[in-house]
Amino acid sequence: MSESTLSRPRPRPRPRATTTAIKRRGGKGGPNWAAHLILGVGGLAMISPLIYQLIMSISTNAEVQSTPPTFWPSVVQWHNFADVFTSMNFGAQLGVTVSITVIRVLGQVLLCSMAGYAFARMRFRFKGPLLAIVLSIIMVPSQLFLIPQYQIIQNLGLLNTITGIVAPGIFSAFGLFLMRQFFMGLPDELEDAARLDGANPFQIFWRVMLPLAANGIWALVIITVLWSWNDLLWPLVVTSTADAAPLSVGLANLQGEHSNNYPILMAASLMAMAPILILFVLMQKKVMAGIGRSGLK
Amino acid sequence: MSRLDTASRPRTDRAVSTQPPVRRKGHSKSDGLWPWLFVVPTILGIGVFYLWPIIQTFYFGFTKWGVFGGAKFVGLENYVRMFSDPTIPQSIVNTIIYTVIVLLGIPIAVFLSSLIERPGLKFAALYRTLYFIPYITMPAAVGIVWRLIFNGDFGPINWFLSLLGIQGPYWTSTPGFALVAVAVVGLWMSLGFNLIIIGAGLREIPRELYEAAEMDGASRSRQFFSITVPLLTPSIFFVSIVSVINGFQLFDLLYVMMGKANLAMPQTQSLVYIFYNQAFLQNDKGYAAAIGILILVIIAILTAFQFRIQKRWVNYV
Numbered sequence: 001m002s003e004s005t006l007s008r009p010r011p012r013p014r015p016r017a018t019t020t021a022i023k024r025r026g027g028k029g030g031p032n033w034a035a036h037l038i039l040g041v042g043g044l045a046m047i048s049p050l051i052y053q054l055i056m057s058i059s060t061n062a063e064v065q066s067t068p069p070t071f072w073p074s075v076v077q078w079h080n081f082a083d084v085f086t087s088m089n090f091g092a093q094l095g096v097t098v099s100i101t102v103i104r105v106l107g108q109v110l111l112c113s114m115a116g117y118a119f120a121r122m123r124f125r126f127k128g129p130l131l132a133i134v135l136s137i138i139m140v141p142s143q144l145f146l147i148p149q150y151q152i153i154q155n156l157g158l159l160n161t162i163t164g165i166v167a168p169g170i171f172s173a174f175g176l177f178l179m180r181q182f183f184m185g186l187p188d189e190l191e192d193a194a195r196l197d198g199a200n201p202f203q204i205f206w207r208v209m210l211p212l213a214a215n216g217i218w219a220l221v222i223i224t225v226l227w228s229w230n231d232l233l234w235p236l237v238v239t240s241t242a243d244a245a246p247l248s249v250g251l252a253n254l255q256g257e258h259s260n261n262y263p264i265l266m267a268a269s270l271m272a273m274a275p276i277l278i279l280f281v282l283m284q285k286k287v288m289a290g291i292g293r294s295g296l297k
Numbered sequence: 298m299s300r301l302d303t304a305s306r307p308r309t310d311r312a313v314s315t316q317p318p319v320r321r322k323g324h325s326k327s328d329g330l331w332p333w334l335f336v337v338p339t340i341l342g343i344g345v346f347y348l349w350p351i352i353q354t355f356y357f358g359f360t361k362w363g364v365f366g367g368a369k370f371v372g373l374e375n376y377v378r379m380f381s382d383p384t385i386p387q388s389i390v391n392t393i394i395y396t397v398i399v400l401l402g403i404p405i406a407v408f409l410s411s412l413i414e415r416p417g418l419k420f421a422a423l424y425r426t427l428y429f430i431p432y433i434t435m436p437a438a439v440g441i442v443w444r445l446i447f448n449g450d451f452g453p454i455n456w457f458l459s460l461l462g463i464q465g466p467y468w469t470s471t472p473g474f475a476l477v478a479v480a481v482v483g484l485w486m487s488l489g490f491n492l493i494i495i496g497a498g499l500r501e502i503p504r505e506l507y508e509a510a511e512m513d514g515a516s517r518s519r520q521f522f523s524i525t526v527p528l529l530t531p532s533i534f535f536v537s538i539v540s541v542i543n544g545f546q547l548f549d550l551l552y553v554m555m556g557k558a559n560l561a562m563p564q565t566q567s568l569v570y571i572f573y574n575q576a577f578l579q580n581d582k583g584y585a586a587a588i589g590i591l592i593l594v595i596i597a598i599l600t601a602f603q604f605r606i607q608k609r610w611v612n613y614v
Contacts, residue, residue: 032418035412036418036419038412039412039424040424042409042428043423043427044427046431046488046489047427047430047431049439050434052453053442064445065450065451066451067450067451067456068456069451069456111338111339112339114339115336115338117335118332119336122328123327123328123332124328124333124336127332130336130340133343137343137348139597140347140593141546141589143572144350144351144354144589144593145346145351146572146589147354147576147582147585147589148349148350148354149350150577152346152350168347171339171342171343171347173343173347176339176343202331202334205335226433230434230435230436232437232552233548233549233573236552237573237577247438248437248438251437251438251553252549265441269437269438269441269442272437273434273435273439276434276435277433280429284426288425291490292494292497
């Protein structure tokens with residue numbers, strides 16, 4: 001798998017001549033200012049729900065429920081963010097979400113890259129059939145695992161524990177296949193050189209191949225973070241107490257208890273999304289390339 | 298094409314081949330025990346948490362679960378019940394309506410992408426960021442925000458409609474409107490992903506084609522429909538498959554925007570919601586397993602169908 005175009009910087013027209021050519025083209029099928037108008041208005045519309053959420057999170061409950069709507073609070077209510085911690089189990093749930101995300105990412109990166117490397121570069125019996133099984137599991141919707149997975153976790157007494165939430169998700173057929181594809185695209189020569197130097201297969205994998213697979217690992221990390229942070233159905237099934245639930249479950253179940261305290265709801269959901277939004281802004285090129293490379297969430 | 302580098306659509310024969318790569322001659326066919334050291338943890342984990350559960354779910358589909366545990370074999374009873382259960386066809390129709398609305402995002406993404414990818418357009422990176430943000434937001438969190446936006450009494454959507462003299466409905470608690478509201482959010486969330494994939498496809502189109510068309514005096518809209526759209530069909534095909542599969546997996550937004558106690562839920566629910574309800578709220582795991590298998594069959598048929606008809610409209614160059 002070669003470098004994807006997504007990670008390449010977009011070529012920018014430098015010479016003057018090209019710029020005039022673009023201007024001419026612009027004149028023909030609609031000028032660039034029209035493109036900016038459409039894209040700008042559309043882009044604002046895309047993030048307007050989040051802007052609305054931010055404004056409502058610093059308003060009073062009466063202001064949220066007023067008609068016509070108040071578009072800016074008369075007094076900014078920053079304390080709503082602090083109130084989130086006292087009116088729901090936000091701290092505990094944030095801890096669960098962070099834990100399950102970190103454990104899944106570490107587990108998947110280690111296990112998927114090792115297995116993916118073996119499937120890409122090593123020879124062993126049943127490799128073909130095993131790979132076929134892995135591929136078919138990728139195609140199967142998650143509803144086909146959920147009931148037996150729940151029984152396993154229940155029988156092990158792991159309901160309402162972090163171990164129970166992360167256990168199935170540290171293994172990933174998709175991650176294995178993604179890493180296999182990535183290792184297959186790397187050149188053989190370095191490996192051969194290391195082998196001649198007497199390195200054992202694990203040393204070759206750990207010191208030579210893993211550093212080369214950085215782009216593939218980034219893609220896996222990003223997908224696993226997004227999926228793990230945002231996942232709802234599985235943790236909803238294996239947690240039944242507010243303290244053991246991650247943020248996604250906590251927010252989904254809040255609707256009953258706090259459904260009338262809108263500013264708190266908005267502040268809580270904003271804080272639940274914020275870490276991912278900040279990470280994205282800090283490393284957007286990697287995120288977009290990673291998602292483009294994997295093709296799936 | 299870069300998109301074809303993706304795991305879900307391997308590019309070359311080599312990429313999908315299960316043959317071992319060619320190695321130095323004189324070696325045995327196996328690398329001994331080393332490979333097993335690498336694969337055993339993952340193979341065991343996948344076996345326990347994925348492969349064996351699939352086999353069990355197929356079996357559960359033929360069983361009925363007692364209130365106090367214990368499952369007994371009942372043959373095809375769950376499947377017979379499924380065909381006489383009116384909520385099943387209703388939920389399939391709901392899923393189709395949801396998916397069709399979300400698919401409207403694809404032409405929108407093609408149009409917006411063709412603007413963003415204009416050579417030398419300023420702020421292109423900023424636009425990409427703005428459109429992409431909804432894709433990475435937590436459905437449980439934005440679902441709460443959208444429920445407020447669609448609120449019948451003081452939500453901004455109904456306020457805006459009232460300015461136009463329209464009395465807006467109680468979106469999330471009225472059958473029909475609820476599904477539209479959820480689908481609008483689904484479209485909003487998936488647009489950024491479609492833009493990324495289609496944008497990558499657009500950047501692969503050779504610029505010379507446009508220059509040649511320009512010399513022949515083709516207008517920009519003519520260029521769009523005669524060059525851009527045909528050469529984008531592989532990307533469009535890919536995002537439409539992903540949209541259909543995700544459409545049939547609808548759960549999070551529905552659960553959060555409507556809530557378990559919503560009276561409009563029976564007319565709005567998706568197949569996955571019925572699965573969840575039967576398996577974990579009603580504890581009817583046998584019936585739920587049968588519904589899970591129905592979801593598998595529907596997704597398999599739809600994907601096969603899409604691959605079959607792609608020959609008619611997808612141009613691979």
